[in-house]
Amino acid sequence: MPKVVPEYKEKARRNIIETSAQVFLEKGYHKTKMDDIAERLGVSKGAIYQYFRSKEQLFFDVMDFFMHLRKDEVMSIILSEDPMRIASADFIGMKIERALQTQSFGLDLFLEAARNDLLRERMTEVLQEIYDEFIDLTTDLKERGVIKRDADVGVIWRGIVALRDGLILSILQGAKVTDVKATWVKITNMLLKEVFLERWMDEAK
Amino acid sequence: MPKVVPEYKEKARRNIIETSAQVFLEKGYHKTKMDDIAERLGVSKGAIYQYFRSKEQLFFDVMDFFMHLRKDEVMSIILSEDPMRIASADFIGMKIERALQTQSFGLDLFLEAARNDLLRERMTEVLQEIYDEFIDLTTDLKERGVIKRDADVGVIWRGIVALRDGLILSILQGAKVTDVKATWVKITNMLLKEVFLERWMDEAK
Amino acid sequence: MPKVVPEYKEKARRNIIETSAQVFLEKGYHKTKMDDIAERLGVSKGAIYQYFRSKEQLFFDVMDFFMHLRKDEVMSIILSEDPMRIASADFIGMKIERALQTQSFGLDLFLEAARNDLLRERMTEVLQEIYDEFIDLTTDLKERGVIKRDADVGVIWRGIVALRDGLILSILQGAKVTDVKATWVKITNMLLKEVFLERWMDEAK
Amino acid sequence: MPKVVPEYKEKARRNIIETSAQVFLEKGYHKTKMDDIAERLGVSKGAIYQYFRSKEQLFFDVMDFFMHLRKDEVMSIILSEDPMRIASADFIGMKIERALQTQSFGLDLFLEAARNDLLRERMTEVLQEIYDEFIDLTTDLKERGVIKRDADVGVIWRGIVALRDGLILSILQGAKVTDVKATWVKITNMLLKEVFLERWMDEAK
């Protein structure tokens, strides 16, 4: 490992954040010990403190990382050629799998973050950013005749996101995977029909 | 001699559970200290240990209490004369208010519970109980012509519950109350229309 | 030990302060570990934290204790029937002995305290209290013809106190005990002659 | 080939000592981190370890440096044409200013050193050196009729040094600057009168 190059430090930071993200995801914030993270990284505890002032600060930066992941994820879906694929069993299936693996899908981390004023503000900010880009996009799509002019896309989109999170939560509470998948496919289809013009939907299929 | 002691003990247990539930709701599981609970109860820490082996056991029983609360709540809605009131801004408004007050609405407690094998099983059980009663009820309603014969009520119900949880989560992440209310009203209406016969819905209004 | 009586807690606090004072005196603030104090007390570390929020707070209270000790000491000398005994080899001898035992006589603790704004203020306060009582007393002594009307007792008193502290410091730096004693006797005699009327000094002898 | 390397090394050592001395003075021994010193020097931590085995060894050498400073200071005063200037408000004023700036005037460093056997011995040694030179000088001055033949110059000198240190300490404990200056001027004048012949003192003015 080249330690003298200037980029090294930034790379190391990045590495710590991504590894910590994994561990936080698996064990939750409170059950994750700095020792756990250090062990996973294969370094000593002290090394982490060279990059992050405290566990709280590390969590802060991990959450920032998660938010950007989420944003990128949402954007990539919206901007994809086939937004209808959201309404597939596969789409939710992937989420479910990750939820079952990590026992949380990060929902508890977001809830933990919601208890912190600074992080809550940051979350609101990112949410707004996503929403703004989303609205720009849909305005364009309305003009191009892809989605209905009178559709309240904000409502539909918020509904889809909430449905996803709520269903993930139900999975964690023991709901059956098949039930959850069926629910997702049925309801997202209903919601998307409210938004997309018939003609376009047929083509998408 | 009347053996009042066992009854007293049960009452005391109950009291501890309900008070602990409050505190867990407010502060989350990990941030709640046995001291906090004892203080809220107005008793000494030692007293709690007379009724519960450990903090974990207490949490276990508190979660059991919560699950039954949830079940009762769901049942009372389903059995009410006017199931359509679910699809009102007021209904979700109440939830939102509580979420904002407690910073969690208990979602984090359920997630914490999901990490515990025993509790997760228990949750699945209760969920199934609710579902079974729900199916009984809807079979009856189909026969009485209140809801459509071909409606997949399971999907709709799961969707509504997931939507509620997901929207609460979005509130905690900083979404605007008005947006969330609008989303709830719009989508639950869509979902309920899928289930109830037109005629009945008009009457309900 | 009766633990339920209300006075117990105050007694325990007192005990911790006095024992900590000893240990701080012997090892200095930074080299004293909470473990050291706990061990000397014969209790666990945790017990100390039931009475003091932090090591810093404990130090604060220990310094308060020291200041009152100092005040009482000064007062008892001033109010004694024979203030001239200050100017004796025995008087400084006692201080020297304690300084050699504790390697500091607490001077380093006062210096440590001087770095803390709150403690410095508190020290100034106590100093002023001592000074005020001192002035009251000397005004009375002037009227009763014990000390000279034109004597600047403030200067003399400050000089004596400074001399004591400075000589203690020199002892810690390796000065010879006999030299220090001789210095003390000679100079304090000079200073007191400036203040007391001849007649009275003869009597005192 | 000129062997400049060893000279360079000595210069570097010297530089580290002087800079460390500053930092130790400002923050005290325990609160000074090797990082602080390295940063002030503008070099890396590792570089310091090329010249000093450990923080303790560095402190040792810094104290040696301080002792020589003190010795030089004392000697320059004694050897100056006008020893009476010691008894001026300006003289103590300078010390006070530095004490207030550094919050210690190094007293805590000397106390810290006093706890170390090796350093205490070293201090005693230097003290003795100063004292010996001092006695040589005063013997000469007695013969030249500058100071009284029967004066106990050792006592007076020790008194003055102790007074200085004691007053500095009182400043750090919150004593008023004007009070301290007045005390210094008054008492040093008294002490010097005991030593110098009248005639000489008049001239000095």
Place this chain on the structure above:
DNA sequence: CATGAATGAGTTTTCATTCAT
């Protein structure tokens, strides 16, 4: 030689749990 990232032993602090009163 210089660098500064990494180490790891130590230190403060917390808190569920116990147990003498």
Place this chain on the structure above:
DNA sequence: CATGAATGAAAACTCATTCAT
């Protein structure tokens, strides 16, 4: 039974020192 002081096993964080680059 109830109390709450004491316990002790963590856990976060610090920093002098080392060593690969």
